[in-house]
Structure formats: structure tokens, C-alpha cells
Amino acid sequence: MLRVEHLRKVYGEGTRRPFEAVADLSVTVAEHEFVSIVGPSGAGKTTLLKCVAGLLPQTSGAVYLDDEEVIGPPEKMALVFQDYSRSLYPWMTVQDNIAFPLRRRKLGKAATRELIQDTLRSVGLGEAGAKYPWQLSGGMQQRVAIARALAYQPEILLMDEPFASVDAQTRADLEDLVLDLRDRYGITILFVTHDIDEAVYLSDRVVVLTPAPTRVAEIVDVPLARPRDQVETKEQPEFAHLRAYVWRSIKRPEHAATASV
Amino acid sequence: MRAPRRPLRILGVGLEIAVPIAVLVLWAVLSRDGSSFYFPPLLDIFRTFQETWLFTRVGSDVVPSLARLLTGYAIAVVAAVVIGVALGSSHLLRRMVDPVVQFLRAIPPPVLIPAGILVLGVNSTMKVALIAFVCFWPVLLNTIDGVDGVDPTLRETARSFHIRRRDRLFRVVLPSAAPQIFAGARVSLALAVIMMVVSEMVASTNGIGYFVLQSQRTYAITEMWSGILLLAILGYALNGLFLLVERQVLKWHRGVRAGSV
Ligand SMILES: Nc1ncnc2c1ncn2[C@@H]1O[C@H](COP(=O)(O)OP(=O)(O)OP(=O)(O)O)[C@@H](O)[C@H]1O
Numbered sequence: 001m002l003r004v005e006h007l008r009k010v011y012g013e014g015t016r017r018p019f020e021a022v023a024d025l026s027v028t029v030a031e032h033e034f035v036s037i038v039g040p041s042g043a044g045k046t047t048l049l050k051c052v053a054g055l056l057p058q059t060s061g062a063v064y065l066d067d068e069e070v071i072g073p074p075e076k077m078a079l080v081f082q083d084y085s086r087s088l089y090p091w092m093t094v095q096d097n098i099a100f101p102l103r104r105r106k107l108g109k110a111a112t113r114e115l116i117q118d119t120l121r122s123v124g125l126g127e128a129g130a131k132y133p134w135q136l137s138g139g140m141q142q143r144v145a146i147a148r149a150l151a152y153q154p155e156i157l158l159m160d161e162p163f164a165s166v167d168a169q170t171r172a173d174l175e176d177l178v179l180d181l182r183d184r185y186g187i188t189i190l191f192v193t194h195d196i197d198e199a200v201y202l203s204d205r206v207v208v209l210t211p212a213p214t215r216v217a218e219i220v221d222v223p224l225a226r227p228r229d230q231v232e233t234k235e236q237p238e239f240a241h242l243r244a245y246v247w248r249s250i251k252r253p254e255h256a257a258t259a260s261v
Numbered sequence: 262m263r264a265p266r267r268p269l270r271i272l273g274v275g276l277e278i279a280v281p282i283a284v285l286v287l288w289a290v291l292s293r294d295g296s297s298f299y300f301p302p303l304l305d306i307f308r309t310f311q312e313t314w315l316f317t318r319v320g321s322d323v324v325p326s327l328a329r330l331l332t333g334y335a336i337a338v339v340a341a342v343v344i345g346v347a348l349g350s351s352h353l354l355r356r357m358v359d360p361v362v363q364f365l366r367a368i369p370p371p372v373l374i375p376a377g378i379l380v381l382g383v384n385s386t387m388k389v390a391l392i393a394f395v396c397f398w399p400v401l402l403n404t405i406d407g408v409d410g411v412d413p414t415l416r417e418t419a420r421s422f423h424i425r426r427r428d429r430l431f432r433v434v435l436p437s438a439a440p441q442i443f444a445g446a447r448v449s450l451a452l453a454v455i456m457m458v459v460s461e462m463v464a465s466t467n468g469i470g471y472f473v474l475q476s477q478r479t480y481a482i483t484e485m486w487s488g489i490l491l492l493a494i495l496g497y498a499l500n501g502l503f504l505l506v507e508r509q510v511l512k513w514h515r516g517v518r519a520g521s522v
């Protein structure tokens with residue numbers, strides 16, 4: 001279980017122009033749960049994720065993973081960066097990029113190769129293993145970053161707008177892939193997105209953030225049946241109702257008002 | 262950065278060969294009658310070159326020269342990369358040593374020869390030390406820059422995947438800094454040749470620089486020119502060799518740059 005308690009993050013503290021990105025944020029994510037975070041651009045979603053991932057020291061508050069305080073990157077966590085193209089090593093081929101975090105696991109050559117090939121196939125890149133990241137399109141690079149996180153076999157996966165630059169069809173496929181992997185391996189997922197439909201479709205709960213300095217505006221339960229289906233789930237009135245609800249929650253004026261402070 | 266069209270490329274290669282030949286022919290024609298004492302006929306120079314350098318004086322002059330050059334250069338590159346990685350990784354350390362680095366770097370290298378003679382004597386050690394000292398700075402400064410400039414997202418990725426320290430150094434930091442390290446090493450290589458010659462002219466009993474100076478002093482003008490010719494060839498060959506290695510090691514870098522244009 002992941003617990004974020006009264007997290008606050010001020011950039012450039014002690015300088016003349018400090019910037020409060022995250023004001024006071026508490027949220028819990030249960031085991032195997034799928035929680036999405038939505039909020040306007042610049043709200044502090046990436047900031048939140050980096051604090052949770054142990055990459056960025058928070059100003060105050062704390063993050064706990066299975067009751068252990070997170071002070072550095074936790075072993076059982078993987079993060080798919082928003083800046084996917086800059087998170088791939090350009091001097092390594094696609095398969096070397098995926099193998100790189102696995103080196104210290106010592107799975108053996110054959111097992112590693114098989115794992116890499118499996119994950120690559122599952123993101124639709126079975127043929128791209130020997131290529132370099134810069135030989136791939138943006139959407140393909142993004143899928144490599146996802147494949148790398150999946151091959152790492154984390155218990156909890158943080159994803160920062162992972163599907164932002166893929167076409168609609170691939171996006172739908174990747175959404176279903178992530179749901180499928182979650183079911184198969186019981187991964188806990190914390191997922192940042194701009195796309196409200198995507199958030200509702202994927203999640204058990206949607207956390208709506210206010211503009212920076214961000215707080216939780218609202219947490220919306222998504223009681224849609226699982227397994228979900230791109231067509232059937234999305235044609236349910238309940239789905240339409242939920243997405244409208246989340247939409248209004250983001251647009252609510254009192255949230256916007258805090259932004260100008 | 263597409264390769265130029267075929268006819269253009271042939272023209273390019275043709276010119277690359279034709280221009281030096283044309284220069285040589287012009288030189289040979291103008292110097293043919295041997296009317297100038299200082300510019301003996303080119304063919305005489307070639308003959309002397311063959312008699313002197315193929316391979317009579319290779320053991321006595323070329324080998325000692327090259328050995329000093331390569332030893333000094335290797336020491337400089339290794340030391341500069343090691344120290345550069347350390348300095349590039351720590352802002353504090355860098356700020357502490359920066360004034361010293363800038364000061365030492367500002368010393369015009371040849372002026373160190375008298376001091377070198379005094380401290381180390383008129384021997385190979387002095388020359389190697391001198392070459393190493395001079396070659397050290399460009400590589401050091403570029404390594405520091407390169408290490409400092411490693412993309413933060415790449416660093417965070419390594420951290421979040423618990424990449425081991427050794428892998429982080431050899432597979433993240435060094436490859437990322439490699440383009441800059443190579444740029445520095447190339448500058449140093451040219452400096453190494455210069456320092457080799459200069460140090461042999463001031464205090465030596467062998468070496469190509471020594472040979473050139475001795476020839477000039479004894480009015481063996483043709484020999485002098487043959488020595489200069491040899492230095493040009495050596496410099497050219499060393500640079501070519503260097504480019505070959507660089508091209509191999511930095512294949513990915515050219516790919517990235519080509520892709521981003
Ligand atoms: N290193 C930093 N120093 C100072 N301010 C920063 C820094 N990183 C982010 N910020 C600011 O903090 C706020 C939140 O940034 P963050 O990247 O977390 O937003 P986000 O919600 O992920 O936005 P997006 O949806 O566009 O990715 C922004 O206003 C940004 O300008």
C-alpha cells in the first residue's frame with residue numbers, strides 16, 4: 001500500500017522566488033489498485049510522482065510504501081517518465097535499454113532475452129529490439145520506456161502521461177495492455193494523465209488535483225465493472241456520467257481561484 | 262545529414278585526392294632546378310626521406326619520439342578522465358579547484374621546458390611529463406563539462422532503477438560525456454605532437470624534433486625538410502587513426518544528431 005501524507009513541495013526554497021508546487025496532498029493507493037491523477041498542466045503531477053518515487057525530496061510530509069518511509073527510490077517500484085525520449089539511453093539498443101535495469105538481477109542470459117522479447121512483443125515492438133531509440137518514432141520510444149518498466153517487474157508502477165504521444169489505436173491497445181498486466185501480475189498503478197476518458201476508463205479511483213499549489217480537489221470512485229472494454233465500458237451511461245463529473249470537478253471555479261494566489 | 266548524392270560524393274573524394282597531388286606537383290615543378298638553397302628539389306627531399314626514414318632512423322628517432330608522445334598522451338587522457346569525472350560529479354569540489362585549474366591552464370606550455378629540465382633533467386621523463394601536462398587540460402575541462410551535462414532524466418532513470426554505481430559510471434556517465442571527452446582528446450592530440458617536437462628541440466639527443474633542428478644547424482636542408490615532411494605525415498596519420506576510433510565509439514551520437522536535424 002502506498003500512502004502519501006500531507007506532502008508539500010516548494011521549489012527553490014530559501015531563494016528569492018520560491019515556488020510552491022504541491023501545497024498539501026494526502027492520498028492512499030491500496031494494493032492492486034489503479035489510481036489516476038488528473039489535473040491541469042503545471043498542477044504539480046510530475047512533482048508529486050517524483051516525490052513518491054523517491055527522486056525528489058519533499059519539503060514536508062511523507063510517503064510510505066508498505067509502511068516504510070520512502071527516502072530513495074524503492075526497489076519494488078518502477079517509473080515511466082513523462083520525458084520518455086530523454087529517459088532512454090541513446091547509446092544502447094532497445095533491448096539493451098530494457099536489459100540495463102535487469103543486469104543486477106542476474107536472471108541468466110536466456111531468461112533475460114526471453115523476458116525482453118516478451119515485453120517488447122506485448123507493447124507491439126517485437127521487431128525493434130536491435131534498433132536504437134533514435135531510430136524509432138516518438139510513440140515507439142514511449143512504448144520502449146513502458147516495456148522497460150514492465151520487464152523490471154515492479155510491484156508498483158508509476159506512469160507519467162505514458163500515452164501522450166501515441167495514436168488513438170495504439171493508445172487504446174496500451175491501455176488494455178496495462179489493465180491486463182495489472183490483472184495478471186497484480187501490480188499497483190499510479191497513473192498521471194491529462195485525458196479524463198482515459199482516467200475513468202482505467203481507474204478504480206480518480207484523484208482530481210487543483211492548479212498549483214496543488215491539493216486534492218476531489219477523489220472520484222469509479223465503480224465500473226471489470227474487465228473493462230474499450231467499446232462496452234465507454235458506452236455505459238455510468239461512464240458518461242463519471243467523465244462529466246470529473247470534468248466539472250477540474251473546471252470548478254473555486255479551484256481555479258486558488259491558482260492565482 | 263543525408264549522404265550527398267553519388268556524383269557529388271565521387272567529386273568530393275576526387276578533389277580530396279587531386280588537390281594534394283596538385284600541390285605536390287606544383288612544388289616539384291617550382292623547385293625542380295634546385296636554384297634555391299633553402300628549397301631543394303622535392304624529388305631530392307623524397308629521396309632523402311626514403312634514405313633517412315625508411316627505415317634507418319626509425320629505431321633511433323621515430324620510435325623514441327612516438328613512444329614519448331603516446332605515453333604522455335595516454336597518461337594525460339586517463340588522468341584527465343578520472344579526475345574530470347570526480348570534479349564533474351561534485352559542484353563543491355569543482356568550485357574549490359576551479360581557480361587552480363584556470364591558473365595552471367593559462368601557462369604557455371613551452372615555458373615549462375626550462376623548469377622541466379631543472380626538476381626532471383634532460384631525459385625522456387621530462388618530455389613525457391611535459392606532453393602529459395599540456396594534454397591534460399583540454400581533456401579535463403571537457404570531461405568536467407560532459408559529466409556535468411549528463412541529462413538529469415537519464416540520471417534519474419538510473420537512480421530509480423537502482424543501477425549499480427559501476428554501471429552508472431561506465432554505462433551512463435561516461436558514454437554520455439564521451440562526445441565531449443573525444444573533442445578534448447582530439448585537441449590534446451595535436452598539442453601532444455607540438456610538445457613532442459618542441460621538447461626535442463630544446464633538450465634532447467634523439468627524436469624527430471632533434472633531427473630537424475640538427476639538420477638545420479648543419480645546413481642539411483634536404484634532411485630538415487624530410488623531417489618536417491615526416492612530422493606532417495605522422496600528425497595526419499595520428500589524427501586519422503583518432504577519427505577512426507571516435508567514429509566507432511560515437512556511432513550512436515552521429516545517429517542521434519542526424520535524427521534530430
Ligand atoms: N525544478 C523546478 N524548479 C522550479 N519550479 C518547478 C520545477 N519543476 C517544476 N516546477 C514548477 O512546478 C509546477 C508543477 O510542475 P509539474 O512538472 O509537476 O507539473 P505537471 O502537473 O506535471 O504538468 P504537466 O501536466 O504539464 O506535465 C509548475 O508550475 C512548474 O513550473
Ligand SMILES: [Mg+2]
Pocket residue numbers: 045046047082160
Ligand atoms: Mg508533468
